[in-house]
Amino acid sequence: xxxxxxxxxxxxAGASAAYWAAQSGWRVTVxxxxxxxxxxxxxxxxxxxxxxxGRVPPRAAEGLAVTWALIRQLTEQGYTVxxxxxxxxxxxxxxxxxxxxxxxxADLPHEWWLPERAxxxxxxxxAALHLPEGGWLDGAALCRALLAxxxxxxxxxxxxxxxEGRARLADGRELRAxxxxxxxxxxxxxxxxxVDASQIQSHRAGTLLTLAQAPGGQPLSFxxxxxxxxxxxxxxxxxxxxxxxxxxxxxxxxxLAWLLDKGQRLRPLAGLDVTGSxxxxxxxxxRAGQVGASEWExxxxxxxxxxxxxxxxxxxxxxx
Ligand SMILES: Cc1cc2nc3c(=O)[nH]c(=O)nc-3n(C[C@H](O)[C@H](O)[C@H](O)COP(=O)(O)OP(=O)(O)OC[C@H]3O[C@@H](n4cnc5c(N)ncnc54)[C@H](O)[C@@H]3O)c2cc1C
Numbered sequence: 001x002x003x004x005x006x007x008x009x010x011x012x013a014g015a016s017a018a019y020w021a022a023q024s025g026w027r028v029t030v031x032x033x034x035x036x037x038x039x040x041x042x043x044x045x046x047x048x049x050x051x052x053x054g055r056v057p058p059r060a061a062e063g064l065a066v067t068w069a070l071i072r073q074l075t076e077q078g079y080t081v082x083x084x085x086x087x088x089x090x091x092x093x094x095x096x097x098x099x100x101x102x103x104x105x106a107d108l109p110h111e112w113w114l115p116e117r118a119x120x121x122x123x124x125x126x127a128a129l130h131l132p133e134g135g136w137l138d139g140a141a142l143c144r145a146l147l148a149x150x151x152x153x154x155x156x157x158x159x160x161x162x163x164e165g166r167a168r169l170a171d172g173r174e175l176r177a178x179x180x181x182x183x184x185x186x187x188x189x190x191x192x193x194x195v196d197a198s199q200i201q202s203h204r205a206g207t208l209l210t211l212a213q214a215p216g217g218q219p220l221s222f223x224x225x226x227x228x229x230x231x232x233x234x235x236x237x238x239x240x241x242x243x244x245x246x247x248x249x250x251x252x253x254x255x256l257a258w259l260l261d262k263g264q265r266l267r268p269l270a271g272l273d274v275t276g277s278x279x280x281x282x283x284x285x286x287r288a289g290q291v292g293a294s295e296w297e298x299x300x301x302x303x304x305x306x307x308x309x310x311x312x313x314x315x316x317x318x319x320x
Contacts, residue, residue, distance in 0.1 A: 002027050005320065006167055006177035007152070008159050011039035012139065012305045013298045014183030015146035016070070016313035022150040024317060030147060031167060031175060033158035036187035036246070038280040040140040041236075042208055043229035044306045045219050047088045047134050048108060052222065054090075054101030056108055057304060059311065064133050066311040070146070071137065079145035081138060082230035086218035088134030089118055091125040091266065093222075098127050109133055119216050120267040136219050136227045137306060159184075165294045179320055182297040186246045186283040189299065201285030201300050205249035206238030207259060212273040224262035232275065235263040238282055238303055249279035288312050296320065 002025050007014045010032040018028045046067060048060035057063075071081050092098045098112070111130045115121050118128040147154060157169035162182065167175045182188065186203045211233040219227035224237035237259055240249070251259075256277075263269055284302040291297045298316050301309050 003179065004029070004177040006031065006165070006175055006180045007183055008162065008167060008180070009183035009185055009188055010143060010147055010154070011037050011183060011185050012143055012309040013185070013301060013313055014181070015039070015143040015150070016310040017181055017183060017298060017317050018150040018152040019070075019146040020314045020317040021320070022152060026320075028150055028152040029155060029175060029177060030152045031155040031157055031159060031169070033187070034156055035158075036185070036248070036281065037143075038185055038282045039143050039305060040278070041280060042138065042140070042210055042278055043136050043227045043234045044139045045088060045134065045136055045221060045225055045227060046307055047090075047131065047219070047221060048307065049090055049101060049104070049129065049131060050303070052097070054097070054104050056104045056106070057308065060307060061108060061133070063304070063308040063311040066314065067137075067306055070310050071142065074142075074145045074149055077149055079149060081141045081145050083135060083137035084218070084228055085135040086228070087130055087132040088219045088221060089113070089121075090129040090131065091115065091118065091121055091220065091222050092127055092129065093124070094126050101129055118220075121220070122265055122267050124265075134219070136229070138230045139306065141230065142306070162295070163292070179294045179296065181316070182291070182295070183299060185299060186281040189246060189283055201283055201287070202242040202244065203246050203281050203283055204238050204242045205240040205279060205281040206236060207249070207251040207255065207277055207279045208234045208236030209256070209259065209274045210234055210276045210278065212275050213271070215267060215269075215272055220266045222266065224259055224266065226263055226266050233272070235259060235269070237262060242284075246281055249281050251277065251279055288316055
């Protein structure tokens, strides 16, 4: 009889874990409250060079390779995961920023382009870093495909207590398994299994404006990002003030004005129609490992959920 795994949370952490666990012969159940899934970001970048510091996280190249391989496997199995392995462009404003980025690049494939080569880039940029291994993907579609391909039993419900392979749902149901993996993201952080004050986690909300047209063929990112999406494109960023707890994300007019300004600095937005908006909250402060006798946690993926989530989930599952 195969062992059973209960995964709490069906975002990219939980869906990847369910997929890898099923491949290793586990019987998997995924329970999800259906709330506040950061992973449903309409277009997520696979970008190994982070933020305005240009930091390259450890294992970024490995994470990129795993996520692209996963999408290829799912596509071969007949699932549709809109994505573009287009490369990512990171314009930099000055020579000092270029030098800072360059120091981190090591053997990551890259090229520096003159701004003119970067299509519709707004004026005033010093250079653009082209990362050919990067791209974009549809977050919700990838999670859906992973869950479907895993064959996991999917349960809708909110876990209110979990211990020793058991989870109690808000409606009184109880789920049991040989092992329990907590992947509750920002929304689930208050109910996580481990409470370790030395590992501080913080919540940060952001917003994407969905656009009727794709803003160019490849993502552009500095301060905010413009990227193609399954339909049209997006302009987005995670820019609200970090908070100690999750609260429903909301975008104020001033934060939308900030976002539009950042977008406009990347490329002229005239002619792009905004069709809607999507807001989510990500949790920073990585926790990946065992937190109890038969309990594990994968959370705090920050802004690198799609870059590192599948890789870290595969490793965690192999050690269950
Ligand atoms: C605006 C924005 C832009 C982003 N852009 C990118 C990007 O370009 N590239 C990138 O790699 N990442 C990006 N991210 C980050 C990425 O979305 C997150 O790192 C990732 O989605 C986190 O995945 P997760 O599975 O840990 O959590 P989530 O996706 O939040 O999933 C957690 C799930 O757990 C469930 N849950 C929680 N508590 C309970 C409970 N008690 N009982 C049952 N279910 C529960 C929730 O319903 C939810 O579905 C972005 C995030 C935001 C907000």
